[in-house]
Amino acid sequence: MLPKWFNDWNSKFPADIYKPAILTGTVGAVVFAVIALNQLGQPFAGTSMQTGPRGTGMVVHEFDSERLTPDPTIAVYYTEAPYPPAEGEELAGEVYENVEVLGDLTVGNFSRLMLAMTQWVAPEQGCAYCHAGADEGNFASDDLYTKVVSRRMIQMTQNINENWAGHVNANAEVGVNCFTCHRGENVPSDIWYRITPVHEPEAVGGWSAVQNRVTVQSQYTSLPSDALETYLLGYNRIGVHNLEPHVAERPHEDGVATWQDTERTYSLMNYVSNSLGVNCNFCHNSRAFYDPSQVTPQWATETLGIAMVQEINNDYLVPLQDVYPEHRLGPVYADAPKAACKTCHKGYVQPLQGTNVIADWPELATSGAPVYEDAAASN
Secondary structure, eight states, X not given: OOOHHHHHHHHHSOOOOHHHHHHHHHHHHHHHHHHHXXXXXXXXXXXXXXXXXXXXXXXXXXXXXXXXXXXXXXXXXXXXXXXXXXXXXXXXXXHSSSOOSSTTSBHHHHHHHHHHHHHHHOTTTGGGGTOTBGGGTBOOOOOSHHHHHHHHHHHHHHHHHHHOHHHHTSSSSOOOOHHHHHTTOSSOTTXXXXXXXXXXXXXXXXXXXXXXXXXXXXTTSSSOTTHHIIIIISOOOOOOSOSSTTOSOOTTSTTOOOHHHHHHHHHHHHHHHHHHTOOGGGTSOTTOTTOGGGOOHHHHHHHHHHHHHHHIIIXXXXXXXXXSOGGGSOTTTOOOOBOOHHHHHTTSSSGGGGOOSSSSOGGGTOSSOOOXXXXXXXX
């Protein structure tokens, strides 16, 4: 294929073309990579949050590719600044019938909040989702269960913002409102129901009947599926077995943690990690899991969160069981839907990546009269 003179010359003066080619290719690849990184950015760039004392290696790393990617639901979040009340302005409780909560709001702010709740919870159904007579202009009726539930959920939201600020406002004012859980859906995602035992009792009983079956509650692992029921509905102690060897205690004794309690604890911790998108060292010192004096500040925030969820489930959600229609109840025990960490967080350390959802909604931040000082100043 090549000229005879070229083949003759090449046979007389052979040369190693591979080393120069490899060197040239390597240098070219490095130059290309440098140019690409300069133009496109570092794909593995990130930031580290220190969670413990310096020198202990207690950090949580986040890649910018994940950290700076916005929660897609933020884009559809509806909000509107409140209207500074005018002196002598009529209140909703004086104008409308059957206003059991939010009656001390001005008519303008009451309507503003009702519009927001519609966008947060029932954007397709509109006002008629809660108000049976909405099409005829009658909003007073309690005929629809959704209105009864909504009223109680408003009270729950006010209670969370008012009494659990140590959790929902741990690092900055964030708070919660209806959108925190609902995200434009009638029923929030990541709710849960009781499902144990997960095996037929006559087929397999005892401890094995609560695990080794893929379920949402166990985060699709072989861990026990009753951890949420045990710790976020019940008030059981979260803990593993005794860490001392040869202790004089028996599993049947009160207060003695068993290996079943250990597995339940791991199941709950796995659920929490997935809910927040973090690893164990977000809350724990990985070299001293069992030493409460060496936990991170986030451990206290999470502990408050667990107590908050216990109250939410027992005081607000479970009592609504008789209000819900059959199709809204659990598939096994016909129980009311319940909340857990993922119901709000949905894979982020802070719900909606720390968006302040009570800034424009002081009505949901307290069960008392809302304060509109900031709104007045901004207007």
